[in-house]
Amino acid sequence: MPQAERQMHLNAFLMGVGHHEAAWRHPRTEASRIFDAAHFQELARIAERGKLDAVFFADTLAVGHRLEHNVTTVFEPITLLAAIAAVTERIGLIATASTGYNHPFTLARAFASLDHISDGRAGWNIVTSGGADEAANFGLDQIPEHGERYARAHEFLEAAVRLWDSWEDDAIVLDEASGTFAVPSRVHRVDHTGHRFTIRGPLNSPRPPQGRPVLVQAGSSEDGIAFAARWAEAVFTAQQTLEEGQRFYAALKGRLAAHGRSPDELKVLPGIVPFIADTEAEAKALEQEFTELISPAYALRQLSQMLGVDLTEHSLDAPLPPLPPVHEIRGNQSRFQLVADLAQRESLTVRQLIARLGGGRGHRTFAGTPEQVADELETWFTQGAADGFNVMPPYLPGGLEDFVDTVVPLLQERGLFRTDYTGRTLREHYGLQRPAGVFTRSSGAQVAV
Ligand SMILES: Cc1cc2nc3c(=O)[nH]c(=O)nc-3n(C[C@H](O)[C@H](O)[C@H](O)COP(=O)(O)O)c2cc1C
Numbered sequence: 001m002p003q004a005e006r007q008m009h010l011n012a013f014l015m016g017v018g019h020h021e022a023a024w025r026h027p028r029t030e031a032s033r034i035f036d037a038a039h040f041q042e043l044a045r046i047a048e049r050g051k052l053d054a055v056f057f058a059d060t061l062a063v064g065h066r067l068e069h070n071v072t073t074v075f076e077p078i079t080l081l082a083a084i085a086a087v088t089e090r091i092g093l094i095a096t097a098s099t100g101y102n103h104p105f106t107l108a109r110a111f112a113s114l115d116h117i118s119d120g121r122a123g124w125n126i127v128t129s130g131g132a133d134e135a136a137n138f139g140l141d142q143i144p145e146h147g148e149r150y151a152r153a154h155e156f157l158e159a160a161v162r163l164w165d166s167w168e169d170d171a172i173v174l175d176e177a178s179g180t181f182a183v184p185s186r187v188h189r190v191d192h193t194g195h196r197f198t199i200r201g202p203l204n205s206p207r208p209p210q211g212r213p214v215l216v217q218a219g220s221s222e223d224g225i226a227f228a229a230r231w232a233e234a235v236f237t238a239q240q241t242l243e244e245g246q247r248f249y250a251a252l253k254g255r256l257a258a259h260g261r262s263p264d265e266l267k268v269l270p271g272i273v274p275f276i277a278d279t280e281a282e283a284k285a286l287e288q289e290f291t292e293l294i295s296p297a298y299a300l301r302q303l304s305q306m307l308g309v310d311l312t313e314h315s316l317d318a319p320l321p322p323l324p325p326v327h328e329i330r331g332n333q334s335r336f337q338l339v340a341d342l343a344q345r346e347s348l349t350v351r352q353l354i355a356r357l358g359g360g361r362g363h364r365t366f367a368g369t370p371e372q373v374a375d376e377l378e379t380w381f382t383q384g385a386a387d388g389f390n391v392m393p394p395y396l397p398g399g400l401e402d403f404v405d406t407v408v409p410l411l412q413e414r415g416l417f418r419t420d421y422t423g424r425t426l427r428e429h430y431g432l433q434r435p436a437g438v439f440t441r442s443s444g445a446q447v448a449v
Contacts (some may be wrong), residue, residue: 001264008381008416009267009388009430010408011054011094012047013236014040018395019273019360020079021070028395034074037083043397044084047091049405051418055084056216056236056390061101062133064341069298078110079081085118092426094216099152101129101138104159104192112164112205120209120425124218125236126227128153130331143330150223155194157215157231162190165437166202167441184204188439201346211434214426215295220248220334231256233432234267236390238335238362240342245270265389268429270380271363273394274373276402283367290394291355292297294323299354302361306332306339311316313353319343337361360392370406378416379408404412 013019017029017039026032043054044252057077074086079093085093093114097107115122128149129135135143144152179285190201217224217232228235235252238246238377253263275290295318304311306330309321320343329336339362343353359365366376380386411417423429 003033003382004415004434006381006387007418008083008377008386008411009234009269009432010050010052010417011056011092011269011388011390012043012052012059012400013056013271014043014047014396014400015058015392016074016396018399019363019392020290020394021299021358021361022290022295023395024070026290026395030316037075039081039397040075040080041084041087042324043064043400044088044091046397046400046404048088048330050408051421052091052391052404052408053388054094054121054426055081056083056094056125058125059066059096059098059127060131060134061129062131062137065129065344066134069295074118078114078168079434081114081122082117082330085114085121090424090429092123092214092429093118093121093123094125094214094426096125096136096218098127098129100127100144100149101134101154102156104156104163104197104300105201105203106155108160108163108203109205111160112203112404115208115210115213116205120349120427121213122208122424123216123234124212125218126153126157126231127218132331133382144335146330147223150227152196153227154230155196158194159190159192159197159199161212162192162438163199163201163203164208166190167205167207168209168437168439169207192410207437208409210425211319212370212393214430214432219332221332222324225252225255228252229261230259230265232266234430236269236375237270238338238360238364239270239385240362240364242336242380242383242385244341246375246383249385265432267432269388269390271360271392272377272390273363273365274399274403274407275359275365275367275394276346276399276406277367278367278369280372283342283372287359287367287394291358294354294358296351296354299348299358303339303350303354306335306362308336311350314350316354317349319347319349321351335362342388350400350449359394363390363392365394370402373403374410374414377411378414381416 016034023324059077081093148336151329166188168186172182187202212234216234217228249268275283275287412419
């Protein structure tokens with residue numbers, strides 16, 4: 001697409017009362033609102049006021065080590081997004097769900113329901129669940145091996161796609177005169193027989209309005225990139241520098257042709273944690289206020305988990321100890337690499353590294369004026385590092401309001417972002433085609449009336 005016509009895509013990645021790990025302790029937030037569905041409904045309406053493409057919720061299937069010092073996920077995302085669908089009209093609704101600990105039939109059904117309930121606004125952030133605490137909740141002694149997790153994800157998607165497609169688009173006729181609800185020959189068994197799942201089908205839901213929910217993926221390891229190239233229509237990623245972002249963008253887009261896909265069929269959306277204020281000095285001072293509220297004990301546990309080494313007794317003022325090679329990491333390989341590279345590139349002590357990761361757990365934090373934030377986004381967007389962004393407000397709702405009220409208008413003035421929605425579905429917001437079903441019409445089939 002010519003650069004002049006390209007439009008940026010913006011998601012609001014919403015988490016508790018903000019992405020900064022100490023957000024809940026800061027006076028700009030009200031921590032108890034994480035238990036309040038109305039809080040998330042209000043956030044979605046703010047994002048919709050800004051004409052953002054989607055709201056997005058992450059998820060993990062365990063309480064884990066965050067409990068003492070950080071707010072943990074409270075609501076299951078698909079359930080929460082159904083509540084948000086009821087109070088919004090246009091904004092996309094992206095839920096994280098695991099291929100590791102779900103079954104394709106039940107999850108395909110849940111996403112089909114969300115897509116129907118929202119008139120075509122559902123997206124699925126497909127994750128493979130790399131946490132030991134998650135494995136323990138599902139009867140496993142350890143995290144399933146990285147390659148196996150992705151192999152299961154591939155099979156999961158093969159089955160889910162056939163399930164969504166199992167009802168042809170015109171299977172339902174609702175012909176009151178003849179008493180015909182649906183045409184049986186247009187509703188298909190999927191007959192999936194794989195290594196991990198055996199599913200007859202059809203799905204007990206008509207085809208979703210978007211055909212399938214928008215498929216989003218967020219792992220950036222070699223296996224993750226291969227998975228994204230085959231399946232993903234949007235990729236969430238953490239990239240610290242413009243050069244890394246450009247490398248990742250080119251590498252991922254370059255993998256699409258092998259699957260018969262064009263570069264426009266996948267949107268690359270890095271995360272950004274913006275601290276916004278009237279002056280750069282104020283924005284940096286605001287970031288510092290949050291940094292000072294970080295609990296070192298919590299941050300060390302978080303870092304230990306990311307890096308696969310126990311740092312809980314490690315000196316805060318020393319550099320990182322030697323790390324294991326990336327292929328030995330069973331969990332999140334790409335985030336391991338990002339943190340290891342960041343510490344080495346900038347010769348950071350553990351204390352400095354913790355401060356850098358506090359805003360977005362590895363996503364790029366940027367403190368500046370609305371113009372500086374808009375400039376930064378424009379640079380990444382025009383210099384081949386992004387098709388848009390996952391905006392991760394460090395505190396909520398204020399950080400999202402500031403972004404919508406001060407940065408979005410600048411992007412609109414520059415012709416980089418829509419001034420109103422032109423489509424109704426998430427696919428339309430992202431400029432993605434509605435996929436044709438895998439089951440072709442059985443020609444000449446007669447309806448048994
Ligand atoms: C923006 C972003 C959001 C993510 N959200 C989740 C999440 O909600 N739940 C989860 O289990 N993993 C999440 N992940 C992790 C990845 O989906 C993936 O499972 C992990 O990176 C391991 O894959 P990899 O080794 O291929 O990188 C997220 C990653 C990114 C970049």
